[in-house]
Amino acid sequence: MTEFLQQLLNGLSLGAIYALIALGYTMVYGVLRFINFAHSDVFMVGAFIGYYVGRHLPENTLGGGLIVLTAAMLGCALLGVTIERLAYRRLRGGPTLNVLITAIGVSLLLESSGQVFFGAEPRTFPAVFPAKDFAFGGLVISTNQLLVIAVALLLVVALQFIVFRTKIGTAMRAVALNPKAAQLVGINNNTVISFTFALGSALAGAGGILYAMNYPSIDPLMGVMPGLKAFVAAVLGGIGNIPGAALGGLILGTVETFVGGSQFSTYKDAIAFGVLILILLFRPAGLLGKSTVEKV
Amino acid sequence: MISALLKKFSVPALAALLAVAARADDIKVGEFASLTGKEAAFGQSSHKGTLLAVEEINAGGGVLGQQLDLLTEDDQSKSGEASTAVRKLIARDKAVAILGEVASSRSIEAAPICQHSHIPMISPSSTNPKVTAIGNYIFRVCFTDPFQGKVLAKFARDTLHAHRIAVLTSVSSAYSVGLAKYFIEPFTAGGGEIAVDEKYSEGDKDFRAQLTSIKASNVDAIFVPGYYTEAALICKQAHELGLSVPIFGGDGWEAPELIEIGGADVEGCYYSTHYSPKASVPAVQAFVKRYQARFDGETPDAMAALGYDSAMVLADAIKRAGSTDGEKIRDALAATKDFPGITGKTTIDEQRNATKSAVIITVKNGQFEFVQIVEP
Numbered sequence: 001m002t003e004f005l006q007q008l009l010n011g012l013s014l015g016a017i018y019a020l021i022a023l024g025y026t027m028v029y030g031v032l033r034f035i036n037f038a039h040s041d042v043f044m045v046g047a048f049i050g051y052y053v054g055r056h057l058p059e060n061t062l063g064g065g066l067i068v069l070t071a072a073m074l075g076c077a078l079l080g081v082t083i084e085r086l087a088y089r090r091l092r093g094g095p096t097l098n099v100l101i102t103a104i105g106v107s108l109l110l111e112s113s114g115q116v117f118f119g120a121e122p123r124t125f126p127a128v129f130p131a132k133d134f135a136f137g138g139l140v141i142s143t144n145q146l147l148v149i150a151v152a153l154l155l156v157v158a159l160q161f162i163v164f165r166t167k168i169g170t171a172m173r174a175v176a177l178n179p180k181a182a183q184l185v186g187i188n189n190n191t192v193i194s195f196t197f198a199l200g201s202a203l204a205g206a207g208g209i210l211y212a213m214n215y216p217s218i219d220p221l222m223g224v225m226p227g228l229k230a231f232v233a234a235v236l237g238g239i240g241n242i243p244g245a246a247l248g249g250l251i252l253g254t255v256e257t258f259v260g261g262s263q264f265s266t267y268k269d270a271i272a273f274g275v276l277i278l279i280l281l282f283r284p285a286g287l288l289g290k291s292t293v294e295k296v
Numbered sequence: 297m298i299s300a301l302l303k304k305f306s307v308p309a310l311a312a313l314l315a316v317a318a319r320a321d322d323i324k325v326g327e328f329a330s331l332t333g334k335e336a337a338f339g340q341s342s343h344k345g346t347l348l349a350v351e352e353i354n355a356g357g358g359v360l361g362q363q364l365d366l367l368t369e370d371d372q373s374k375s376g377e378a379s380t381a382v383r384k385l386i387a388r389d390k391a392v393a394i395l396g397e398v399a400s401s402r403s404i405e406a407a408p409i410c411q412h413s414h415i416p417m418i419s420p421s422s423t424n425p426k427v428t429a430i431g432n433y434i435f436r437v438c439f440t441d442p443f444q445g446k447v448l449a450k451f452a453r454d455t456l457h458a459h460r461i462a463v464l465t466s467v468s469s470a471y472s473v474g475l476a477k478y479f480i481e482p483f484t485a486g487g488g489e490i491a492v493d494e495k496y497s498e499g500d501k502d503f504r505a506q507l508t509s510i511k512a513s514n515v516d517a518i519f520v521p522g523y524y525t526e527a528a529l530i531c532k533q534a535h536e537l538g539l540s541v542p543i544f545g546g547d548g549w550e551a552p553e554l555i556e557i558g559g560a561d562v563e564g565c566y567y568s569t570h571y572s573p574k575a576s577v578p579a580v581q582a583f584v585k586r587y588q589a590r591f592d593g594e595t596p597d598a599m600a601a602l603g604y605d606s607a608m609v610l611a612d613a614i615k616r617a618g619s620t621d622g623e624k625i626r627d628a629l630a631a632t633k634d635f636p637g638i639t640g641k642t643t644i645d646e647q648r649n650a651t652k653s654a655v656i657i658t659v660k661n662g663q664f665e666f667v668q669i670v671e672p
Contacts, residue, residue: 003512006537010504120332120372122525124557133536138511140538215501216532217525217557219334225499260505266467266495268505 002138007261008254013145013214015253016152020207021230022237022245023159024200030240031176031196032088034096037103040227041110042079042201046072046208047125047218048118054126065129072205080201081194089190114220125216128209148210155203156246163242168195229256229272236276238289247287251275322365323358323620325350325610326391328381328406330399333373334499334525337551338398338599342420343368345603346395348590353607359614366607367391371402378402379409386413392620393418395606398599399523400424400471407434414622416613416629420606421570421599423547424474428648433622435629435648437605437637438570439672441471444546445478447568447654447670448519453486455656455668456542456566458516462492464506464530466522469498475521475546491515496526503530504537511539518543524551527565528558535561542566550598555662562659570598571639572655572666583638598639605637 021043028036049072057064087106091099133142163169171192174182179189211226212218229252237248255275260268279287327346330339350366358364367389369381378397385391386409394410394417397403403422410417411431419427419436423444428434452458463480466472480490491513494506507530510518518534520527520543527549534543542564549567558565573584573595583604587596596604612635614620617628632644640652656667 003508006508006511007505010502010508014502014504115332121336122334122553122557124553133538135538138538140536142536215529217501217529222501257502257505260496260502261494261509263493265506269497 003261005139007257009139009141009145010261011254011257012250013148013253014257015233015250016148017207017211017214017249018226018230018233018253019152019246019249020155020203020210021226022234022249023155023242024204024207025231025234026237026239026242026245027159027196027200027203029234030242031172031193032092032099033176034099035103035231036088036197036200037100037227038083038106038110039200039204040223040230041107041114042076042083042223043204043208043211043227044114044218044220044223045079045110046076046205047212047222048114048208048220049075049205050128050209050212051123051125051218054128057128059127060130062130068128069206069209072209073202074205076205076208077198077202080197080204083201084194084197089193092193111220111224118220120220122217122219125212125218127213127216129213131213144210144213148214151206151210152246152249155206156242159199159203159242162199168192172196232273232276236279236286238286241286241288241290244286244288251287322363323360323614324365324367324389324391325607326382326385326389326394326396327366327368328371328378328385328394328396328402329368330373330397330402331368331370335373335399335523337524337553338421339370339373341551341597341599342396342398342603344587344591344594345596345600345605346420346607348587348600349604349607349611351590352586353611359611360618360620364607364611371397373399373402375401375405378405382406382409382417386410386415391415392614392622393610393625395420395603395610397422399469400427400474401469403427404430404470407431410434414626416610416622416626418606418610418629420602421547422471424470425647425649426470426474432630432648433626435609435644437609437642437650438602438639439652439654440649441475441546442478443651443672444568444654445475445480446482447656448479448544448546449483449486449488450670451566451568451656451668452483452517452519452544453488456517456544458488458542460489460491460513460515462494462510462513462515462518463490464494464496464503464510464518464520464522466498466500466526467495469522471523471546471548472521475548476519479519479521496522498523498526500526501529503533507534507537507539510534511537515541517541520545521548523548524554525557528554528556528562531558531565532561547598550657552597555659555664558659563662564658564660566656566658566667568654568656568670570652570654571601572657572664573597573601574666575655575669579636580638601638605639605642608637609635609642 053071233248233252237244256272259271329343371377400422403419407430423441465476544566547569550569613628617624635642
């Protein structure tokens with residue numbers, strides 16, 4: 001029983017990180033209907049911002065940790081807006097495939113630049129937040145794991161609030177529904193889209209810090225695998241749907257952990273992705289996604 | 297007809313090529329190493345050792361009256377890049393011999409190319425037996441995993457007094473899979489029990505799932521036959537989950553990054569390796585001094601010492617061959633006997649492997665400490 005609870009906790013904290021990255025994919029998709037493949041590399045940049053800022057701050061302090069988190073989120077938001085301005089904006093209105101390929105290009109650019117500027121060897125991420133482990137019987141709970149889960153849940157609620165209860169959120173939904181009509185009613189599409197990228201990228205930055213705190217070895221290619229899994233999580237939950245992305249992340253992380261702890265640990269990724277195929281067979285739009293008729 | 301035509305044209309072309317090669321002043325030695333990427337610590341150490349050896353050889357007048365020219369290619373710790381690097385070294389740079397790699401998977405990848413081109417290859421520190429089994433042009437100057445596995449099995453039984461052991465293997469590394477196998481065989485034959493056999497993949501960062509199931513099975517020790525990046529994270533997460541049994545591994549742990557990433561969590565861990573810079577052998581101490589003078593006070597680890605030895609063994613073979621012809625160097629390498637190196641005397645056996653002693657190292661107060669030496 002203790003083992004089951006421990007694995008569940010491990011799975012949820014891993015899933016929460018996937019969820020944080022998945023939220024960024026899903027937000028951009030929700031508004032622009034394209035997959036921002038550079039998102040997982042923004043996540044990596046977030047971890048590196050944390051690494052460089054964290055080295056100049058005292059370790060294991062709440063204040064220092066919050067500064068690192070804020071710096072990474074701001075830095076990534078700026079990076080996200082810049083990427084959108086320089087790479088994607090000119091392609092808006094053209095076929096989605098063009099933007100998609102550009103996104104892959106930006107992703108490779110960030111990975112290679114990371115190797116040039118940060119160096120290709122793995123770095124040790126400093127302990128920015130104070131961490132403690134609590135033991136309940138055989139169950140060990142670390143504050144880092146709890147923090148990840150708490151932050152992920154908090155951000156889902158905050159995002160739901162922004163999208164459905166604020167003016168800018170209404171504008172985002174309007175742009176998603178019909179960009180031309182949104183412009184006609186006086187919405188500045190560029191501002192709204194920039195805001196979407198800033199928000200999504202800030203989430204990736206937060207995800208990068210939380211990931212690096214739990215797995216303190218970072219390198220410029222660290223975003224590739226979590227990014228892929230988060231993308232899968234977003235699709236699993238129904239891409240474009242915010243609670244769906246969180247749910248998808250948690251399911252994927254939990255399945256992966258339970259398989260990883262069993263005798264089939266060799267096949268943990270295969271089984272996790274197998275679950276995705278199974279779910280999509282029965283619910284093609286994802287768990288919480290709505291099936292919509294493709295606009296022609 | 298076609299072959300006659302080919303002969304007519306290719307013979308002068310070949311002669312011209314040979315003339316160019318003969319006119320070049322230096323003997324070109326190719327090296328491929330993981331200078332960047334996941335196993336960069338290995339590649340960097342090994343490369344520095346090799347470089348020091350080549351510089352010393354050249355300062356002493358070179359080989360056959362010619363200087364050695366070390367051409368180094370980075371394979372970025374990636375499979376696929378190793379074969380590209382070696383193909384370039386042989387085809388374009390016309391290296392007469394190849395030195396590399398540390399990681400067995402990448403040595404296995406590059407070896408068939410050297411074998412096919414009849415260019416001798418010496419791996420400084422790949423321990424998987426398959427490396428030299430690829431062909432008669434492939435050599436190594438370190439011990440093999442069957443030996444290392446035996447040493448570790450004996451160590452687990454006699455020093456750690458462990459009977460139930462968990463093994464955590466990287467399925468995507470030839471080194472890890474091989475070492476796990478060669479550890480499990482003698483360990484179970486000696487009455488030990490493998491309670492859990494868990495797997496992970498290279499580049500994984502989350503091991504909590506595997507470690508939680510290991511914790512539930514009450515083992516005496518955990519064997520992690522992997523590389524230092526994963527080993528350090530495994531030690532960290534094991535302690536976070538409240539596992540306090542000893543964790544030990546093989547020579548893949550040998551890197552300062554183990555302590556850098558693992559911090560206090562790698563204290564009291566053990567691993568086996570090829571040499572200790574703290575050994576009181578005069579040759580070792582002299583080497584440590586020269587290495588520190590050359591590389592800003594850095595202490596050479598086992599990969600550096602083996603990198604050094606690989607270049608020295610090659611230079612010795614070229615000298616005895618009296619030529620830079622691939623086949624002649626190969627024959628001379630195969631005849632290497634009792635060549636004195638930093639990691640002990642190198643004698644190449646019929647399987648083109650070296651037989652050497654192993655040392656056990658532990659981490660104490662943030663430093664690598666020598667525990668014991670195990671003779672073959």
